[in-house]
Amino acid sequence: MKYFMLLAILGGLFTGCHLxxxxxxxxxxxxxxxLHYSSPANKENGFDLYLPKSANAPTPAVVFVHxxxxxxxxxxxxxxxxxxxxxxxxxxxxxxIATAVIDYRLFPQAKPAExxxxxxxxxxxxxxxxTEYNIDAKAILVVGHSAGGHLALMSAWQxxxxxxxxxxxxxxILDIAHMRQNKxxxxxxxxxxxxxxxxxxxxxxxxxxxxxxxxxxxxxxxxENDYAYLVEQSRLYREKFSTANLKQILVESVPGVDxxxxxxxxxxKTDKVSDRIASYIKNIIAQR
Numbered sequence: 001m002k003y004f005m006l007l008a009i010l011g012g013l014f015t016g017c018h019l020x021x022x023x024x025x026x027x028x029x030x031x032x033x034x035l036h037y038s039s040p041a042n043k044e045n046g047f048d049l050y051l052p053k054s055a056n057a058p059t060p061a062v063v064f065v066h067x068x069x070x071x072x073x074x075x076x077x078x079x080x081x082x083x084x085x086x087x088x089x090x091x092x093x094x095x096x097i098a099t100a101v102i103d104y105r106l107f108p109q110a111k112p113a114e115x116x117x118x119x120x121x122x123x124x125x126x127x128x129x130x131t132e133y134n135i136d137a138k139a140i141l142v143v144g145h146s147a148g149g150h151l152a153l154m155s156a157w158q159x160x161x162x163x164x165x166x167x168x169x170x171x172x173i174l175d176i177a178h179m180r181q182n183k184x185x186x187x188x189x190x191x192x193x194x195x196x197x198x199x200x201x202x203x204x205x206x207x208x209x210x211x212x213x214x215x216x217x218x219x220x221x222x223x224e225n226d227y228a229y230l231v232e233q234s235r236l237y238r239e240k241f242s243t244a245n246l247k248q249i250l251v252e253s254v255p256g257v258d259x260x261x262x263x264x265x266x267x268x269k270t271d272k273v274s275d276r277i278a279s280y281i282k283n284i285i286a287q288r
Contacts, residue, residue, distance in 0.1 A: 021090065021267070028053055029093045032133075037102065037125035038118075044109070047102040047122060048075060050089030051133055058136040060165075060285050061098040063122045064088045067146030067171075067263070070115065070195060071107040087267035088143070091274040097281055098135050100126060104151070107195050112154070112205045119155040123163050138165065139285045143277065145170040145263050149220075153207035156216045166284045167218040168277050169207075170262050171226050174233050177202040182229035208237055217248040219280045221273060223257035230259070 022031065032049040036042075052059055066073050066085050075085050089099040104110070104118035123140055130137035142164055144152035149172025156164040173179050180192050180202065196205055203209045222234040238251035254262065254272050265271050 021087075025090050025094055029090065035100075037100075037122040043074075044103055044105045045118065045121070046075070047100045048086065048089060049133065050086075050093035050099045050101070052093050052096050052098065055096060055134055058130065058134050058139075059096055059098050060139040060141065060281050061126050061130075061133075061135040062088075062092055062100065062168075062281070063119065063126065063140070063142045063152075064092075064099055064101045065104065065119055065142065065144035065148035065151050066101075067144070067148045068106070069191060070112070070147045070151075071191060075101045075103050084263065088263075088274075091267040091271065092143075092278060092281075095274065095278040097278060098126075098133060107191070112196065112201075115151055116154045116158065119151050120161055120163075123155065123161065127163050136285070138288070140164060141166050141168065141281055141284070143168040143170070144172065146259065147173065149173070150207060153218065154205065154210075156218070157207055157210035160214060160216075164216055166216050166281070168280060169218060169220050170273065171222055171230055171259050172207065172220060173230070174206065174208040174220075174237050175202075176206045178233055178236075179229060182232075208240075211237075211241060211244075211246055211249055213246065215246070215249065217284055218250070219277070220249065220251045221254050221262070221276065222251070223259055223262050224253050224255050225258040226262075227259050 030051040030053050035047050035049055036045050037047055038045045066075060085101050089101050092099040100122060102122045104115050119142060123142065126135055126140050127137045140163060142152040142155055149169030152167050152169050153172055155161055156167045176196055180188055196202065222230055234251055241249045241251060257272055262273060266274055
């Protein structure tokens with residue numbers, strides 16, 4: 001009983017810290033909680049929207065896709081303790097970029113194609129409601145971390161979604177076959193095989209398959225201390241994209257960052273990605 005009381009007290013303290021984080025931005029950001037990008041409304045298609053208050057002209061917008069190896073987490077995951085994914089909304093909206101932090105259907109309820117469809121539905125919602133939320137309908141990007149980075153790239157590149165201007169992928173899985181070869185047998189048995197199939201679909205659901213001169217511009221950020229197989233993928237595909245002269249696809253390393261701190265440090269004193277993301281987005285938009 002004492003243990004649970006302690007957790008409740010700590011949870012309250014951290015929730016207070018989380019609410020204070022919002023309060024620091026109340027003059028800069030308008031918050032819209034528990035919106036839905038498709039119907040019927042349910043917990044799988046919910047999102048929170050963070051809008052810059054002072055924008056005179058329509059702003060760029062981001063759909064942010066959380067990670068969790070396609071089967072875990074949510075937009076509110078760990079929010080009471082750290083803010084976590086909400087921090088992306090705070091960080092980007094305070095830099096003039098509207099941000100929708102979304103949920104999507106998870107495995108085993110959904111397979112890859114359905115998760116990609118959810119991301120595309122969120123993009124379509126922002127485009128449809130662009131005027132309502134002062135969003136530039138021609139400046140919608142997708143940003144995601146880990147499995148969310150994989151889905152962000154797939155939503156843009158697989159069928160060349162023209163509504164997505166560009167992508168920022170943080171520690172994304174680019175190559176499912178390579179992941180399969182480098183993960184433990186239990187992981188593959190529990191997730192890779194039932195989610196992606198026996199291996200015949202690895203190319204179909206690997207973002208690297210769709211990297212071409214026609215693919216949208218993308219910034220791929222990997223932590224210097226990321227998972228070993230992702231560091232290897234980043235090196236492998238940096239070389240391949242360069243050889244293929246795909247100058248619009250940037251693969252960069254973030255010094256001193258690992259897979260978790262890539263997102264855990266956002267909107268903190270040790271944040272090494274928010275400025276890079278915002279600068280990239282504004283440069284992309286300025287190129288049209």
